Amino acid sequence: MSTVPAIEISGLVKKYGEVTALGGISFEVARGEVLGLLGPNGSGKTTTVTLLATLQRPTAGSARICGHDVVAEAALVRELVSLTGQYAALDEGLSAVENLAVFGRLTGLGGKHLKARIAELVEQFDLGTVRDRRVGALSGGMRRRVDIASALVTRPEVLFLDEPTTGLDPRSRAAVWDTVAGLREAGITVLLTTQYLEEADRLADHIVMLNRGEIVAAGTPGRLKKEAGAAVCEVTLAHRSDTARVLELLGGLELVEAPEESQAHPRLVFRAPHGMTTVAEAIARLDGAGIEVVDIGLRQPSLDEVFLQLTEVTP
Template sequence: MTLVEIVGLQKDYGEVHALRGIDVEIAEGEVLGLLGPNGSGKTTTVSILATLQRPTAGRALIAGHDVVDDAARVRELISLTGQYASLDNTLSARENLVMFGRLTGLSSAEAKGSVAHVAEAFGLSEFVDRRVSALSGGQRRRVDIACALVTRPRVLFLDEPTTGLDPRSRAAVWETIAALRTEGITALLTTQYLEEADRLADNIVMLDHGSVVARGTPEQLKHQAGSAICEITLLDAADVTRVRTALADHEFLDAATSAQSRPVLVVEAPGELDTVVAVASTLRAEGVGVFDIALRRPSLDEVFLQLTDENRAASEEVVP
């Protein structure tokens, strides 16, 4: 069942076209990653879906309710977590959660019961009774996300939820977001961290300059960037020419240098593991010293750079 439907959505700010007619669908229970650089239209999309802005053209529906014509009903179905935590530092995490529940219409008993469930379901129990001012950045962010879940929304909008967090805190927030699936909550996650979308999203939509440049599962998008590659890190730079000759039947890509300043040769691996085995056998027969050999698939970073570069090149071609 499609829970969020966006059709031909446009948003203009004078001469600036923030959204250029995007179409997106999110199924019930799905986590959709909305990727793009600053200015690509991610936050504008979320603002329109959350009824905070009106589109210039097109429409968006949440559970069949139009975000413009039936904004009040839409607000009953959604929650939004912005880029920065907005909590009362003088209160405990639990008190913040209860306060949020009460502000959104829950009775005292309902709010306390919901907070107990959310704290348990999203791993907040060990610090839920600490004052917010004593929490780490990651813990604060998890409490902020939990505030948006106290009312049990059907759709949760997460607008760059890990902005400014260190890797450990980011990983903790990822655990909270991953738990949304268990709770059956549909989520739209905007992020600039491609690793984040790769790990958390069921499907991904990539935006660039207000247009959709790609969509699909993380694996489908990676496949668009080409086949897997075999990376060969040599022990001795003097072997580079010999290896190129020995592997002349393989398609070489750009060479590189490892963090240990060792030469790295890269060949396409259409046969994936079979290619790695063939390369390793050839190098062993040649007596070449190998520090490391690895099979690697394209990353989402590579997909994104490739697709956005293609989009900009196409845009430049139509400029008179």
């Protein structure tokens, strides 16, 4: 495998008039990896993708795809990449196979080569049962599978997935996750933008977090969670009426998540600076006060908590 990164960004800047969408970001993605690009709305995720896909030109800095500059060698870069946006770009009046054929012809494929490639994609994405059905009649998850398959007709080196599970139900989202995992196994480099932290935690080899056009954190999901700080103690109460008393009993611990009004059994999350020792002390205090607990335990910070901590918007 080539040692040249699939994606290489250095000091990338994009301005729209007086507004800075990207303030000079830099990162690399190795070939065959999945990078999760995270951040709140307006953080610069989609701008980064459009610059890499040659749909826009950077204001300053550089970006390369498989060693090729996205500005100076834009035509060559477009042959190496493919992009799916937040919403499936399909003709809903055509069947799944017909959509694949259209994308193939638009990229110069035809005849037996296109037919063979479509057959491969139908098998790879498990589209056999819907291949001849009108796309408009398919589920959201299945439409997204067809959309991603269309982006792979030309066998790109790098695939950009811009929030691919937006608007999908949990079952359809899980199906797309399986699809992305399959892309990694096939050796395709994937840059995935998403606001679903569970999605990035499950799929990404590395994560880059953006906020206001700047990188606020980068690393593996495990490393980012470890750097977020101490573990937390989760306490789930049997009775909501005990909430105030528990807050008093555990007042020496930092409360990081208060219970929601909708919870039948209130769940409180406290910082646990001393790990299981903190949990043991909490159990002793609650037991001594006769507080009935449904569950209590120690866990490491979630990627959601890392995300909120690092991308918190301040006035």
